[in-house]
Amino acid sequence: xxxxxxxxxxxxxxxxxxxxxxxxxxxxxxxxxxxxxxxxxxxxxxxxxxxxxxxxxxxxxxxxxxxxxxxxxxxxxxxxxxxxxxxxxxxxxxxxxxxxxxxxxxxxxxxxxxxx
Numbered sequence: 287x288x289x290x291x292x293x294x295x296x297x298x299x300x301x302x303x304x305x306x307x308x309x310x311x312x313x314x315x316x317x318x319x320x321x322x323x324x325x326x327x328x329x330x331x332x333x334x335x336x337x338x339x340x341x342x343x344x345x346x347x348x349x350x351x352x353x354x355x356x357x358x359x360x361x362x363x364x365x366x367x368x369x370x371x372x373x374x375x376x377x378x379x380x381x382x383x384x385x386x387x388x389x390x391x392x393x394x395x396x397x398x399x400x401x402x
Contacts, residue, residue, distance in 0.1 A: 288385035291318040302381040302393040311402055318382060322375035325368045327384050334389035339367055341391055344379045
């Protein structure tokens, strides 16, 4: 079953949820702030996006800006970056959909439709 990490007040997450439901896709929804993806899930997503660490981060969040990650992210190790994402689920790009053969972050309907 797919894991769908989302934030309840995120309109993009709501749109993604509606999309999944309209397609009859079964998923388990997890609150991304309270239960961020595990390091192994983050590693799977990172691989799916060709190692582009910025794809895993919610670069528009205040937490991202407050931490100065725009300038720091490129100098962080994978373990350090994953630790930040684990400590603060608000830093994780959402929605975050992961399952057998599926790894999608951010909601772009055409991309999700193609992959699902």
